[in-house]
Structures are given as C-alpha cells and as structure tokens.
Amino acid sequence: MKPVGGGDRRNLFGRVPFMRLLDAQREFAEAGRARVVIDERAELGNVVGAVHGGVLVTLLDVVMASAAVSVFDFARTAVTLNLNTSFLGPGRGRLTADGEVVQHDASVAWCRAAVTDAGGRIVAQAQGSFRYLPLPQAS
Incomplete structure (x- = not known):
C-alpha cells in the first residue's frame, strides 16, 4: 500500500x-x-440488524482524528495512540459522528466523540489520544 498524499491537504x-x-x-x-456521517446499508450490518460495531469505532476514530488535524489547519496528520469506546445502543439509519479536541499540545491531541442516530440517540461514544505526524508525501 502507498500513503495517501499530495493535492489539497484538506481533502485527504x-x-x-x-x-x-x-x-x-x-x-x-x-x-x-469535526462531523462524519454514514448511512446504514446491508454490507455494514451485524447479526442483530444494526451497523456493525467495527464501523462505529471507525467513525469515532476518524472523526476525532479529523478534529485533531483541523487544529493545525491540516498541516499534519494524526494517528491513534489509544481509543476507548462504549456502545450504548444499536446503530441504525443515518449515523452522525461528532468529535472534538479536549486538549492538545504540539505532539498529542486528546479527544472525545459520540455517534448518534437520526433520532439523536447516542449509540456509541469514545475518547482517545492521537499523535501528530508530518503529512505523507505523494509517491
């Protein structure tokens, strides 16, 4: 695999x-x-007819990393150091992940996030820390 780089850094x-x-x-x-949205579809489902928990964790991870890189106007990328997730209910329909940076320094951002369903119910929440790294170079 190759790194995703080049072009407008805000659109990576x-x-x-x-x-x-x-x-x-x-x-x-x-x-x-930051905010990331996804619509349920059969390919993302689990055995109880909801969006798979792995998809929810991905949304939480990505929305927190997006919030983290926005602090430095996308001049850096961020990789996950740790992620603690709680599942509160089944994720169905359109899911919205909202994340925010709670605190940061020059090398690490501490964040929190939640995924809500179309009715505004929280289906999963997380907190995590993210290490800032230089942007990858296009190959």
Whole structure:
C-alpha cells in the first residue's frame, strides 16, 4: 500500500480508500471539531440488524482524528495512540459522528466523540489520544 498524499491537504479524507469503501462523508472539520456521517446499508450490518460495531469505532476514530488535524489547519496528520469506546445502543439509519479536541499540545491531541442516530440517540461514544505526524508525501 502507498500513503495517501499530495493535492489539497484538506481533502485527504475523501481520498482514503477505506473511507470511500464505507462511503463515509466528512461534513466539516475546523477549529478542533469535526462531523462524519454514514448511512446504514446491508454490507455494514451485524447479526442483530444494526451497523456493525467495527464501523462505529471507525467513525469515532476518524472523526476525532479529523478534529485533531483541523487544529493545525491540516498541516499534519494524526494517528491513534489509544481509543476507548462504549456502545450504548444499536446503530441504525443515518449515523452522525461528532468529535472534538479536549486538549492538545504540539505532539498529542486528546479527544472525545459520540455517534448518534437520526433520532439523536447516542449509540456509541469514545475518547482517545492521537499523535501528530508530518503529512505523507505523494509517491
């Protein structure tokens, strides 16, 4: 695999193959806050007819990383150091992940996030820390 780099650094999210596979859409990422949405579909389901927990964890991870990189105007990338997730209910329909930076320094951001369903119910929440790294170079 090759790093995703080059082009407008604010649009790297849309070029990440896994985000394209999930059809996750970032609505915004600015000033330490971000939102990512996804619509349920059969390919993302689990045995109880809800969106698989792995998809929810991905949304939480990505929305927190998006919030983290927005602090430095996307001049860096961020990788997950740790992620603690709680599942509170089944994720169905359109799911919205909102994340924010709670605190950061030059090398690490501490974040929190929640995924809500179309009715505004929290289905999962997380907190995590993210290490800032230089942006990858296009190959």
